[in-house]
Amino acid sequence: MIHSFNHAYTPPELMEFNQQLSEILSQDYSSDAALEKLIGERANLVESLLNTLDEQHRRCFAASELKTNDIITSLVEARQATVRSLLGQASKSSKAIKKYHQV
16 A cells, blocks of 8 residues: 655655655565665654744644654554564464474
């Protein structure tokens, strides 16, 4: 599922990061290192943008970004939960294989 992290105050340079982030999060098995790097770079850009905006635009941008960050956090947490579940299944399977092998 492709998500759009853009809002009314998203500048073009942030749109590029949002597109890349959306693509990575829509893949079932993409690199966590790539995801972590992209989120870090995006955070740096957002911080930089906040320092360049006037007071009113900064407030609007920040309010919109808070909502966007909540969505990103939820998606990353859901992804981590899925990975933990898959690891749990693999561990259970491994235990069953070891038990069978000992017979």
